[in-house]
Amino acid sequence: MAKEAQSEIQNPIIRVRDITVQFGATRVLDGLNLDVKRGEILGFVGPSGAGKSVLTRTIIGLVPKVAGSIEVFGVDLDSSNTSQRRNVERRWGVLFQQGALFSSLTVRQNIQFPMREYLRVSQRLMDEITMAKLTMVGLKPEVAERFPSELSGGMIKRVALARALSLDPDLVFLDEPTSGLDPIGAGDFDELVRTLQRTLGLTVFMVTHDLDSLYTACDRIAVLGNGKIIAAGSIADMQASQHPWLRQYFHGKRARAVMG
Amino acid sequence: MSSDPKLERIAKGNALALCATGTWTASFAPVLERMVADAEKLAGSPQSIFIDVSEVAKLDTFGAWLIERLRRSLTHGAVEAQIAGLSANYSSLVDEVRRVRATPVVETSTVTITGMLEQIGRAVAGVGGTVAGLIDMLGAVLAVGFRVLIHPRSFRLTSTVHHMEQVCWRAVPIIVLITFLIGCIIAQQGIFHFRRFGADIFVVDMLGVLVLREIGVLLVAIMVAGRSGSAYTAELGSMKMREEIDALRTMGFDPIEVLVLPRMLALVLALPILAFLGAMAALYGGGLVAWLYGGVDPEAFLLRLRDAISIDHFIVGIVKAPVMAAVIGIVACVEGLAVQGSAESLGQHTTASVVKGIFFVIVMDGVFAIFFASIGM
Numbered sequence: 001m002a003k004e005a006q007s008e009i010q011n012p013i014i015r016v017r018d019i020t021v022q023f024g025a026t027r028v029l030d031g032l033n034l035d036v037k038r039g040e041i042l043g044f045v046g047p048s049g050a051g052k053s054v055l056t057r058t059i060i061g062l063v064p065k066v067a068g069s070i071e072v073f074g075v076d077l078d079s080s081n082t083s084q085r086r087n088v089e090r091r092w093g094v095l096f097q098q099g100a101l102f103s104s105l106t107v108r109q110n111i112q113f114p115m116r117e118y119l120r121v122s123q124r125l126m127d128e129i130t131m132a133k134l135t136m137v138g139l140k141p142e143v144a145e146r147f148p149s150e151l152s153g154g155m156i157k158r159v160a161l162a163r164a165l166s167l168d169p170d171l172v173f174l175d176e177p178t179s180g181l182d183p184i185g186a187g188d189f190d191e192l193v194r195t196l197q198r199t200l201g202l203t204v205f206m207v208t209h210d211l212d213s214l215y216t217a218c219d220r221i222a223v224l225g226n227g228k229i230i231a232a233g234s235i236a237d238m239q240a241s242q243h244p245w246l247r248q249y250f251h252g253k254r255a256r257a258v259m260g
Numbered sequence: 261m262s263s264d265p266k267l268e269r270i271a272k273g274n275a276l277a278l279c280a281t282g283t284w285t286a287s288f289a290p291v292l293e294r295m296v297a298d299a300e301k302l303a304g305s306p307q308s309i310f311i312d313v314s315e316v317a318k319l320d321t322f323g324a325w326l327i328e329r330l331r332r333s334l335t336h337g338a339v340e341a342q343i344a345g346l347s348a349n350y351s352s353l354v355d356e357v358r359r360v361r362a363t364p365v366v367e368t369s370t371v372t373i374t375g376m377l378e379q380i381g382r383a384v385a386g387v388g389g390t391v392a393g394l395i396d397m398l399g400a401v402l403a404v405g406f407r408v409l410i411h412p413r414s415f416r417l418t419s420t421v422h423h424m425e426q427v428c429w430r431a432v433p434i435i436v437l438i439t440f441l442i443g444c445i446i447a448q449q450g451i452f453h454f455r456r457f458g459a460d461i462f463v464v465d466m467l468g469v470l471v472l473r474e475i476g477v478l479l480v481a482i483m484v485a486g487r488s489g490s491a492y493t494a495e496l497g498s499m500k501m502r503e504e505i506d507a508l509r510t511m512g513f514d515p516i517e518v519l520v521l522p523r524m525l526a527l528v529l530a531l532p533i534l535a536f537l538g539a540m541a542a543l544y545g546g547g548l549v550a551w552l553y554g555g556v557d558p559e560a561f562l563l564r565l566r567d568a569i570s571i572d573h574f575i576v577g578i579v580k581a582p583v584m585a586a587v588i589g590i591v592a593c594v595e596g597l598a599v600q601g602s603a604e605s606l607g608q609h610t611t612a613s614v615v616k617g618i619f620f621v622i623v624m625d626g627v628f629a630i631f632f633a634s635i636g637m
Contacts, residue, residue, distance in 0.1 A: 103501075104604035121289040125322070132325050132360045141361065149601020168286050168320035199352040200320065 011074055013038045013171055013203045014059060019068035020227075021051070021058055028054050030227030031068070036171075041197055041204040043218030047245065050224045052207045053097070056173055059205075060094055072171070090118055092171040093164030097179070099156040101148040107134075107159050108144040114166045133162040136199075138192060154185045158192075165196065174206040178213055186210060190217040263317060264288070267295040274307040276334070281315040284323025296326045300333045309334050314345025324350070324357045390616070397594045398586075401524055404517045416522050423526035427488045428533055434487075435480055435534050436541040442479060443542030444549045446470060451554035460554055464561055465568040467546040472573040476539030477531075478625055481584040484531055485617035489592040492523055493613035496596025497606045505597070515597075524589040531585035532578055539577065572637050580628050587624055588617045 012035035021029040028051040036042050046052050057063040059070055061077060070077050075088050101110050111130045115121065131141050137158040148156060157177060164172050177193070178186035190213050197204055208214065214221055215235060222232040223246060231241050239250050265282035278299055284292060311331060316323070327343065334341040346354060408415045450463035496519060499505050505515050543565075550556040556564075595613035599606050 103602035115286075119286055119289055121322075122293060125289065125293055125326075128329065128360070129322060129325055132321055132357055135360045136321075136356055147602060165321075168322065195352075195356075199356050201349070 012036055013073060014205065015071040016055075016059065017069045017071075019055070019058060019070065020066045021054055021063060022066050027227055029058070029065075032224075032228050034222060034229055034232075036203060036205055037220075038203055039197075039201060040219040041193065041206060041217055043214045043221045044205065044207045044224065045209070045214065045221060045249070046224030048209075051227060052224055053175055055224065056175055056205070056207055060092075060173060090167055091169050092173065093167070093169040095157070095160050095164045095172065095174045095177055097175040099148070099160040101156060101160055101163065103148050106145050106147055107151070110148070110159060111163050111166050114163070118167060129166075130162075133165055134159075136165070136192075136196065137162045138188065153180050154182070154189075157181065157189065161192075165200070168200065169202070171203045171205065174204060174208075176207055176209060178208065178210045183212070186212060187216070193217050265292055265295070265316075265323075267299055269299075269302065270312075275310060276302065276308075277310045277312060278302075278330070279312045279315065280327065281317075283318045284316050284326070285318055285320045286322040289322045289326075292323060292326050296330045299330055302334075307339065309339060309341035310344045311341060312345045313343060313350075314347070316350075319350045319353065321353070321357065324353045325360070328354065328357045328360070393594050393598075394590055397520075397590045400516050401520060401590065401593075404514065404521050408517070408521065414517065416518065419518075419522035420525050423523050424530060426491070427484070427526050428530035431484065431487060431530070431534060432537060435483060435538050438483065439476065439479060439538035440541040440545040442475060443467065443471060443545030443547075446475070446542070447546035447549040448553055451550065451556075455554075461556060461560070461564055463546075463550055463554065464556065464564040467543065467550075468565050468569040469573055471539050471542040471546065472569060472577045474577070474625070476542055477535040477577045477580050477584065478621070480535045480538040481531060481581070481588065481621045482618050484527070484534065484585070485588045485592075485621060486614050488527060488530075489588045489617040490610050490614050492589065492592035493596040493599075493610045494606065496520075496593060497599030497609055500597060500599045501601060501606065520589075520593045523593065524586065527585040527589040528582045531588075532581040535578060535581040539574075576628075576632050576637055580625065583628075584621050584624055587620045591617045591620060 014034070014036040016032060016034040019029050019032045020027065032055065034055075044052055044055070054063055058065050059072065072088050073091060075084050077085065077088070080088070101107075102113065105113065108127070108130050111133055112126045115126050115129070130144060134141060134144060139155065139158050139162070143151070143155065143159070148159070151159065157180075161172075161174075161177070164174075174193070178189050181189060190210075193204060193206070194217055196202055206213065206218065208218075218235070220233065221235060221238050223230050223238070223243075225243075225245055230243055231238065231246060238246055241247070241250075263282045265280070265284050265288050268279045268281070270277040270279055282288075311327060311334075313319075313327060331341045331343060343354065447463055447467055450466050451460055454460055454463055454466075496505075499519070505519070508515050508518055547558060547561045550561055551558055592613045595609040595616070599609045
């Protein structure tokens with residue numbers, strides 16, 4: 001028991017090996033390897049259409065892969081049985097690009113949905129935890145009774161994050177969390193992710209285009225190109241890299257503006 | 261790693277000390293909640309209250325909140341309960357939870373008799389609004405139709421042809437199959453009952469009149485309302501949900517012209533064609549049954565059919581078709597454009613579209629029956 005726990009701490013939380021994903025004749029991911037360490041915020045960048053969302057969706061199990069293996073929390077998702085898989089799914093939360101809130105449920109019901117399914121707790125506790133989650137993501141309690149169509153873009157992202165966090169997961173996937181937010185809102189969101197990672201001990205897998213997020217929120221950055229990880233490391237490593245796309249990305253006009 | 265959580269009381273003279281141990285996480289939430297509820301009753305009036313959490317192995321939001329809840333309910337008057345032995349890892353989580361204001365959630369939707377009566381009242385009052393909405397849409401479509409007549413270049417031929425394919429061409433197999441079967445059933449029932457009077461041959465009269473005047477067009481209209489009316493509502497509704505219709509508007513396009521008119525036109529052209537095909541299939545099916553089951557050979561069937569029906573019967577039937585198509589199309593488009601942001605709303609309006617479409621088709625059929633009877637057709 002103790003030995004297992006020990007190995008779970010040392011091993012990467014996500015271990016992706018030789019993943020290949022193909023849509024028709026186009027090969028999107030080609031023998032990709034990636035490790036995500038426990039407790040880090042990994043920023044995942046790459047040109048549009050490079051397959052960032054595809055990789056995320058492949059890890060979560062929404063896109064079938066042609067070859068390769070994926071281990072999350074030390075469980076190989078291909079060879080796992082249903083209950084093991086449920087167990088893994090309970091321990092991760094996903095924030096989709098468009099929020100993907102259930103449109104016919106209120107914010108409160110959206111956040112309570114996973115709790116209702118997985119935990120047997122009283123309505124009172126669920127309501128209180130919902131308020132706690134809303135406070136954590138920086139929303140007012142009044143929002144709880146609104147429907148998703150009555151929320152602004154930034155609020156949808158926050159509610160979606162609150163729902164992703166509703167079971168206190170160990171790992172969250174964020175697909176472009178700051179896209180469509182104003183710079184101040186995006187900055188707040190980065191700060192929020194940082195705070196939550198600190199308080200809850202989360203591991204965060206964040207697909208992003210936002211240079212500010214990379215600088216302020218991420219511990220490590222992985223870059224996707226030609227279906228492979230072309231570089232992974234700290235922001236300093238990225239700036240030092242000689243790869244043409246990376247040079248353009250981190251030394252372009254916008255990057256200089258961010259760095260001041 | 262995970263051990264059962266416990267909450268124990270340690271007597272310390274005048275102070276109340278509670279010691280929390282084990283795993284305080286979501287998976288143990290029911291147990292934790294019960295323990296906390298029990299501990300809340302311990303209150304009394306001690307001088308100082310401590311909750312010792314130094315032995316807690318793992319803490320998440322659920323556990324942290326329950327400890328916070330306990331702290332709040334034990335605090336009374338000037339004596340504030342303290343959390344002791346908090347490790348650095350979890351202190352920020354506990355701080356975070358402390359900021360939460362536990363506002364009781366007000367449940368608003370309770371089912372009462374007055375509430376139900378109110379809903380019925382609102383639904384009845386809404387009927388007027390529905391009719392007004394339909395007339396509004398009819399006016400809008402006609403206005404756009406005249407505008408397109410004056411400026412034929414703004415007519416969307418491609419879109420209309422596309423919808424014709426969806427609504428007419430692709431509907432042919434199912435419409436022909438169902439009307440064929442209905443024709444068979446009418447003929448079989450007719451022969452079965454008419455035989456007692458030795459009036460077998462009159463089944464041809466019944467079949468001809470019934471199919472051409474009523475069943476052909478009515479049945480096809482109902483099927484089209486279910487098949488295409490619902491599709492129109494769902495298409496327009498999901499476009500509304502994704503703000504595509506607003507996007508069209510901001511680009512200076514009229515959604516009625518771009519989306520509604522081609523659909524309406526396709527339906528108005530399609531329904532007479534489908535009604536004609538349906539009537540022919542029903543007659544064929546009826547003739548087949550009359551021959552195989554009733555012993556009326558095809559030659560006798562056709563001779564009798566020529567005597568029994570006139571072109572009037574056919575005209576009465578086919579004239580109704582475009583009008584019914586217009587009703588179905590207008591209902592479907594009004595409902596589609598009324599969809600709000602949620603998936604539930606899309607479902608409600610699609611249902612409403614089919615139900616109202618079929619209802620208005622039958623009402624129109626009744627109105628036509630009165631009209632044709634009074635002009636003697």
